[in-house]
Amino acid sequence: MPFASVTWLKLSKPPDTDAPPMTPPMTPTMTPYLFYTLAGLAIAGSTLVVTRRKPVHAALALLVTLLAIAGLYLMLYAPFVAGVQIALYAVAVTALFLFVIVLMNLLLNQPLKLQPPSHSVLRFAHRDYSRVWPVGLAAGCGLLASFTYALVKSRTLFPDRMVSPSGSNTQQITTLLYGENGRPGQYILSLEIASLLLLVTIIGAAIQVGSSRSVIAPLKKEEPRPSVEDRDERRITNH
């Protein structure tokens, strides 16, 4: 067996299954309300994301969902992940989406003047739902129902306990990632690989900028100067 060979590994001690169960330290009367509010916000937001016609609205709904999930992370005593969620997801990724929506709108409307200005906003989202949308909806709902059923049915698999973290959350995560006292962390290699991933992303962005410039540049040279009315109309469209 090629794979059986790992059974001899001296693994770090298996996760402590006998940790004493304890009640969540938050006051029990308040916690459920907070949870249901945040969960409701997250689910409502995500429903809006997939149902809104206009991508801008969907992006704003996504923002609400992400912030609600960040709240859930805080309830789970994961402040660092919550911070990452807000800084990286809620700010950076949402800003990226808004940016691409705006940019594509500009790209697709300005040089071509496809539509009368009144319809120009986000016209590219106009045939919106795929032709087989009932199938997709059924698949999503089926998945949701079966997952919920399964999770509730075999909830004994996930012991009903909340182990309270010992020590500072951020410090623990840093220890796992970078290590401490000269001892490298458990995920140091994954961290290096992830940094390479980000580097590739940067290279990719540079490549894509280059290739879009090579498409656009000849256009600019050859495009005849717009007439006066043309320019006026464009200005109106832009503002």
Added chain:
Amino acid sequence: MLPITTVHYLVVAAALFGIGVSGVLTRRSPVIVLMSIELILNAVNLNLVAFSRMWGNPQGQVFAIFVTVAAASQAVVAVGVLIVLACGVVARGAARNREPSPNHASLPNGLPNGDAE
């Protein structure tokens, strides 16, 4: 009222997962498809953090951070691909505009909304 257990969080994650999947399968606008994929990855992260709390070790949180990093770089690459495609549409449309052709009306169909067959 029932105390909130791990399964509660898992059910919320499952709901996000199902909604994300139905978004990917029903929508054509690529930006919204991307957002739905982000929803699925958020479901993953919620699972991981809930499990991390259940087991009392922070490894799940570290995994969640890695998933976030991967999601961010995926989003950047996918958005870049979309913009390049949009530039292609612009170039093609301009090429058509230069040679006088009457079918401006067909142009919106060429937009990169990733439509089905």
Added chain:
Amino acid sequence: MTGLSPIDYRLMLPMVELTIFALGLLLIDLWIPPEWKWLNATGAFIGVLFSALCVWQIQAILPPRGQIGFYNSLLVDRFAIYFWYLFLAAAALTILGSSRYLDIENEHRGEYYALLLISVVGMMCMAAGIDIVLMFVGLELTLIPAYLLFGFRGRHGKEKENHARAREAVRKFVFHGLFSSAIFAYGLSLLYGFSGSTNLAHIVRALGAVNPRDPVVIIALLTTITGLLSKIAAVPLHRWAPAASETALTTISGYILSLGMAAAWVLFLRIVVFGMLPLRAVYAPVLTVVAIATLTLATVAALMQTNTKRLLAYSAIVHTGYILLSFSVIGSERIASPAFFDALKAMLIYLPVLTLMNLGAFLVIAALRQGAVLGDDLADLTGLFDRSPFVAVTMLIFLFSLAGIPPAAGYLGKYYIFRSLVESGHRSLAAAGVVFSLLGLLYYWKIAKPIFTRQPQPNPPLPVSLGMRSTLAITALATLVIGVYPRPLITLVSWVLGIAQATHVAGK
């Protein structure tokens, strides 16, 4: 113990070499004048050689049961070494074959080679990872360069009005790829939930303790396997393969469909065969059904293609179906029974051969690219034997191998798969496999026929660059030698599986 141990550095060295060369290429590329761009290819090639040298050094000191590094997140065992060599060899062949082709496509850029090398780093992480975090990040590091390489449009992509096709391919390749990665990650998160650890060894132990028919376990299994099945292009999720194959530059399609698929298979083997071994009775029937569906649909689709690249993509999907068939053996046999080993052996023999022959066939198509001829239409092959007998003969060898006709290597893997199926009593599956191989002759004939049709006015001879010539020669020769004299490969695979005391074959 403080700091990384020397062994950690040594295990990391092949990846570090590739990364250094990739970054160097990115920098050097800025100073190289356009007519000297082949230097990029040379640099990348040297990087791969250095990396292979480091792998060889690791292999020389490798204990029989593998070496653990980085706090149990990296397991370099014979399995990993075997696939590291495969990835490096296939990457080297791709680099060698790309140089001239990129000149023709006017895409000769350092980023091409840098991304190629970096994605090999990701594949190495997938092959040697034993920690699901490392495997997931490695998968992303393989996929993102693949998406970026897919975006290299080449000359024809910019000239031709194939925008709708490009859009369709982006939707199928990039977006569905992101989607399946996300589903895969969901499965991984549930696996973490069962075990409380991200280490695969812990996960196996935890999965051994749960009831395999528990609904949540089944959900974890299905989501993980769905993500992985999409990466190996099994049927309901296969549509990215022909779309990517048709739209990308030909060397890139070859790279994605041979090397990328092999890497996805390695991840599949690590996670499904090893990580989910306790659940094999549950997933084997599912995978058998998927295998039959894959074989049927891909065969039918391949018969209808007129585009060579699409046809080859569908043929790659058919081969995925063959390999998946052997999971019915893995599900039903005892661990370490002869049929179980035969099934594993069959997969390990199949994967390198499949990688070589697929890569070779795609490189032949790349060699056809001339002036205005794209080379991806079946008609472009017409009269190839008159234009360049060398290319025609190599193509014929690859087609023989793909179809499983004995002198070339492709029959070996199929033989072992069918043998293990018969040994474990799955005679009907073996018979189905044989039927599909016979049907396969039909669509490979569609490629072979135009090569030998004579044209009234023969086209001018096909100029083939030295790099391409040597790549095709090496690949075809390897295919032939493995087919004619399979003993070393079989011994090597036995060494990988640790079922024979034959360490001397491993180059030591």
